[in-house]
Amino acid sequence: MLLLAVLLWIAPADTAASVRWTHDALAFWASADDDQRQAAVDAARGDSTGLRALRPLPPAGRLWTLLALAQADAAPHGPAAVAGASAAVLDSLLPTDALRQRVAARLADATAALPDTAGLALGRHLALRRLRAHPANDPTWRGLRPTGPHVWAPSPGTEPEGAAVPGFRPLVLRRADQFRPPPPPLPGSDAFASALAEVREAAQTRTAAQRRAARFWALRHSATEWTRRAADLLARENTPDPEAARTLAHLHASLYDATIACWEAKYHYWLLRPEHADSTITRPFGVALPNFPAYPSGHACTAGAAETILTAALPGAADEIRAAAWEMAESRLWGGVHYRFDNDAGLALGRAVARTVADHPDRLAVPLGEADE
Template identity: 40%
Template sequence: MTVRESSIWLVGLLACVACSDGPTLPVQDEPGSAGARWATWVLQDGSVLRPSPPPAASSEQARLEIEEIVRLQSRPGWEAEVRRWEGAPSLPWTHQTLDLLEFYWPLLPDVRVATPARAARIMALLHVAQYDALVATWDAKYSYQRPPPFVADSRVHAAGAVAGVPSYPSEHAAVAGAAAVILSYAFAREDTAEFQADARRAAESRIAAGVAYRSDVEAGLALGRAVAERVIQRAMADGSDAVWAGSVPQGENLWRPTPPRRVSSPFDPLAGSWRPWVLQRVDAFRPEPPPALGSEAFATDLNELRRLGTERTARQGDLARFWATDAPSTRWELFLAEEISRRGWSALRAARAQALLSVAMYDAFLACWDAKFHYWLARPITADPRIATVFATPPFPSYPSGHSTISAAAAEVMAELLPDAAKTYHDKAYEASLSRVWAGVHYRFDVVAGEQLGSRVGKKVVEYGRRDGSAFGGK
């Protein structure tokens, strides 16, 4: 197809989108061919895994694939599967992963799949893989400029939201292929065949929607899987499989197992040595030592926790429980997913935002865990067993607070992505931070140090995002 022909069909595509059966994505939200040049996390660039060209428009294969779509759209009930996978293609996989983490959360400490740091790691792997897969998809889309089926044949109807982009390969298929591979790696205890089956269903829903040929789907699935395998190669060398062979240090005001279960092996003591995505060194922002036992600063914050036993309000207790229901990063993943859905962001913009947020929280966890296991500060209930906590104290050192650290990092990214909602998310981060004091499981100096640490990590990730070549969420 010549450049002039490509321009003609793209103009026609936008006209078809305007009169398609469903809502359209905002034109200003779609990066077009520029999306192929956005910076990637694992791939060298978007072109390294470019698939072979699609079947020619005049080929027998293309004709047969059009006939398949016509048959699918003549069957009753075909719209249901299309609706299930509507919208930004990364979102259903985000929710599925969060559901799995929610399942594993109550199994702690016995099954350590969803510890705070590991939950953040899984979300970063998922969203990095999906984003890189989409950049590679955009490279192929604008290299081959294949018109989608509903443009090529008037018998095909475009169902649901339609993005004005070439169809080969399918973005939904690429995301699904990547997600299924990551979930199979991260949740090996599960029925991994079901992840692959879901990927197939998500991808093929685009055939029924009239926006993808079968060859678009197959190329997208293969591309997504190939990207995810590269992400897993990196993951297998990130240090997270190292087994801690150390021992809990002994000394005054150092961490020791806390009631009621008195878990003797703390969660992920080596997480501070895992490989980060953006930070050059996880100890680059390590906070100063906490106040010494017996100091005025220490006594002030300890007495605050003692008073909460009788002065804690019902709202403070409710907020403490709200922020402790799951791994802290999952709340922020849901906040962003809700914004993406409400604002109707396109596939590539949504995936970029999710990758930045997940990476910020993962790197923040590493920085936090580095400090926790550098100082090994005992929890408040160790300093005074009479402190009344809202729930059991988590089994790892106190300083700094993990919730405070990752929430501050998340708020920096959310403020960058959503400037009109910056105050809302900074307020949520402050609430998440204070919830740990209200719960009685952290000193106020824990949360202040965490807020400062997380903010510095989040700003580093924001700086990275501003250099990625996109036009969204940057200044």
């Protein structure tokens, strides 16, 4: 992990400030995730000191979204403002004192290189406005679970994961169900039987490459992986601010709203997973069974959203981006956890959300007075 952090901190001098800080944030996030895992292991062995010292790790999507929006607010005012905004978001959301000290050290380096105290202060102010305008959502689900022979059910003794997400406030969409896909094929129908047979055949004939792809995407958080890919591509293409910051903001607004829209559909239809319909379907090692309904695919929703924003912003990398989005969605069928119609509906939903974000960037502005002190 130290090597990863070092690699992420090395960037060409002409790389956009938003991209440099995003690379730094990826290293900070990876370190925070490692700290959380180690503290949990220590607690299981009887030493809970480290676990008690940690603040809860925020949802990855929340951190990346607020970081990108704050950077986009600050980017027109110069790299010092981006530094101030980035540091303020990371200081507020990272869970350990050690990480916050690393953020402070990074900011000190930026201050030495960019002695623009007014810009730093402005960036911090803009970031704090963002944080106040977007408080954490209530993760408590107060709904009722439907029952029936073809209705998805959570693992025994657990609550449905993400069931409260449909109640989160979108950034750009007017309603969580604005792009709700049409109903999936009914279990027992010919269309459903055909889709189930495709998953069964895929499980029986997986290639080594398909198993690797299924594990790769199963083990990665969608927003974090697309953050890394976007930052790498923006650096490679030498995309300047404020364009780079705007691309990251549109990417994360799209991923955020696509996730809300996707989970709204999941908990509207409550469709069972393939292995619930056919117990002979197996998953590759390393691919866990998600504890939420199947339709549509969350991986496909985020893949469609990311593909739409990034191919428009980075046409020179369009083929590479489309290939990654296709593999991300397809990997869930290879992994035995989704039907093809899950993927098709998810890609369409994500693309529709991203087009809406691109068409209505004004909705990302913090309303005047809403978050001011």
